[in-house]
Amino acid sequence: MLDYPALSTVAAVVREGSFERAAAVLGITPSAVSQRVRGLEERLGAILVVRGQPCEATDLGRSLCAHLDRVSLLEADLSPELARGEAEPSRTALKIAVNSDSLATWFPRAVSAFGIETGIPLDLTLDDEAHTADRLRSGEVLAAVTAEAGAVQGCRTMPLGALRYAACASPAFVARFFAGGVTAAALATAPCLRFDRRDALQARWASRVVGAEFDAPTYRVASTHAFLDLARAGLAWGMQPVMLAGEDIAAGRLVELVPGSRIDVMLHWTVARLPVTSLRQLTEAVRSAAAALA
Numbered sequence: 001m002l003d004y005p006a007l008s009t010v011a012a013v014v015r016e017g018s019f020e021r022a023a024a025v026l027g028i029t030p031s032a033v034s035q036r037v038r039g040l041e042e043r044l045g046a047i048l049v050v051r052g053q054p055c056e057a058t059d060l061g062r063s064l065c066a067h068l069d070r071v072s073l074l075e076a077d078l079s080p081e082l083a084r085g086e087a088e089p090s091r092t093a094l095k096i097a098v099n100s101d102s103l104a105t106w107f108p109r110a111v112s113a114f115g116i117e118t119g120i121p122l123d124l125t126l127d128d129e130a131h132t133a134d135r136l137r138s139g140e141v142l143a144a145v146t147a148e149a150g151a152v153q154g155c156r157t158m159p160l161g162a163l164r165y166a167a168c169a170s171p172a173f174v175a176r177f178f179a180g181g182v183t184a185a186a187l188a189t190a191p192c193l194r195f196d197r198r199d200a201l202q203a204r205w206a207s208r209v210v211g212a213e214f215d216a217p218t219y220r221v222a223s224t225h226a227f228l229d230l231a232r233a234g235l236a237w238g239m240q241p242v243m244l245a246g247e248d249i250a251a252g253r254l255v256e257l258v259p260g261s262r263i264d265v266m267l268h269w270t271v272a273r274l275p276v277t278s279l280r281q282l283t284e285a286v287r288s289a290a291a292a293l294a
Contacts, residue, residue: 004071006039008068010036010048011069013033018053018055019033047060066138069142073092074274074276093120095122095125096123096143097132098125098132099132101224104224104244105243105244106293107145107286107289129147132145136270137153142272142274143271146268146270155272156270158269160269160287160290161293162266164241164264165265166261167209167240167256168255170232170234170254170255171252171253171255172234173190187214188214189217191237192216193236193238195220195221205261218236228240228245232253237257
């Protein structure tokens with residue numbers, strides 16, 4: 001049987017990043033926090049927290065913290081009266097992984113609808129849509145917006161629709177680099193934007209349009225809104241969510257490099273198979289908000 005009070009202390013250290021901040025949240029001394037964590041590690045015969053700045057969970061520590069999250073949700077779902085006898089029902093945050101472009105476009109409607117209806121907080125982790133499912137597999141989150149359609153053990157997956165992208169740049173940028181059209185040679189010299197090193201959307205579009213790979217000067221910009229702002233300012237071209245860039249395209253502030261040549265990224269909602277009312281409500285809110293997708 002797990003020592004849940006001690007495991008709650010481990011989770012607090014991981015969440016807050018230090019023994020001192022965990023102690024302040026729990027209302028005990030840092031020494032007591034250290035004793036609880038060390039005691040649980042000794043009973044299990046394994047390290048759960050890597051001491052550092054910040055403190056981080058080991059693989060086993062992450063698995064146990066994920067287990068605690070699930071237990072807390074199940075307990076809170078029984079009824080307010082059974083939620084550890086508290087005067088206020090537990091408001092355990094639901095941990096969700098979502099891609100930045102969804103968070104900048106359609107996903108806030110789901111968050112708002114869910115929050116207004118339930119009052120339950122969300123803990124959002126940003127990652128590329130091609131990798132958010134990995135957060136589920138590790139137990140770090142309970143649900144994810146993902147481009148992966150395959151099954152994740154212990155979860156169910158449902159399609160949401162497509163987030164549509166257009167290759168865009170400012171009119172001045174297009175005149176400077178693509179006066180002779182979008183060719184492999186032009187793409188090799190025109191600076192482009194990438195969200196991070198794993199972002200292959202620009203390369204995917206270029207391969208479709210010119211049938212070849214390209215190696216251009218690249219700016220890495222891990223912000224959806226900055227991605228759009230920098231393209232609008234004429235720094236580089238990039239694949240922009242049409243839901244976000246549509247007004248700029250219509251107004252002429254951005255120009256599609258090849259009009260009509262757009263890419264759809266299919267999105268899915270993958271959620272843990274837990275009999276928890278809050279997860280069902282969140283799923284309903286996400287599917288409703290996703291109606292805005294293509």
